[in-house]
Amino acid sequence: MGSVLRHIAIRAADIERSRLFYESILGLSFVGFRPSGSGSMDLSDGTLNMTLLPYDGPARASLPEPTEFIHLGFIVEDLDAAFDKCVANGFEVLRDNVKERNEPDARPTVSFKVSDPDGNVIDVTRRKDEWRGVKV
Numbered sequence: 001m002g003s004v005l006r007h008i009a010i011r012a013a014d015i016e017r018s019r020l021f022y023e024s025i026l027g028l029s030f031v032g033f034r035p036s037g038s039g040s041m042d043l044s045d046g047t048l049n050m051t052l053l054p055y056d057g058p059a060r061a062s063l064p065e066p067t068e069f070i071h072l073g074f075i076v077e078d079l080d081a082a083f084d085k086c087v088a089n090g091f092e093v094l095r096d097n098v099k100e101r102n103e104p105d106a107r108p109t110v111s112f113k114v115s116d117p118d119g120n121v122i123d124v125t126r127r128k129d130e131w132r133g134v135k136v
Contacts, residue, residue, distance in 0.1 A: 009051040010050065015053075017117040018052050019041065019043070022043050025085040028045055028050060029044055029046070030042075038054060065101075071121035071123060073122070073131060074123065074124050077126075079108060079109075079110075083124070092114065092115040096111075099111070111125035
């Protein structure tokens with residue numbers, strides 16, 4: 001067996017806003033706070049663990065898509081609901097369709113790119129075959 005990706009960690013300037021984004025909008029489940037007492041918390045989709053770590057260092061500039069250093073992708077059951085929640089909570093929709101990268105001028109039908117609370121680019125899609133080699 002080769003390597004299996006099962007954990008990522010993100011430093012978040014506003015950890016509760018990041019929790020809202022990843023839990024309430026993208027559907028990850030809250031697992032619990034880390035025992036360190038730092039405010040770090042674990043979320044999960046049942047396969048991959050995501051740790052949100054508080055960040056209190058110098059301000060970080062958000063790099064515009066497509067110049068970001070990293071971005072993440074999520075497959076959601078209800079694209080319309082995810083889009084509506086992003087808009088209602090003030091998260092910036094960056095592109096319509098993660099493959100075509102169109103300007104966001106209408107409700108997405110396949111996928112969209114959005115900025116998380118720290119400016120990380122997040123791909124959100126309804127297509128289970130969006131990324132090559134992924135088994136869902």
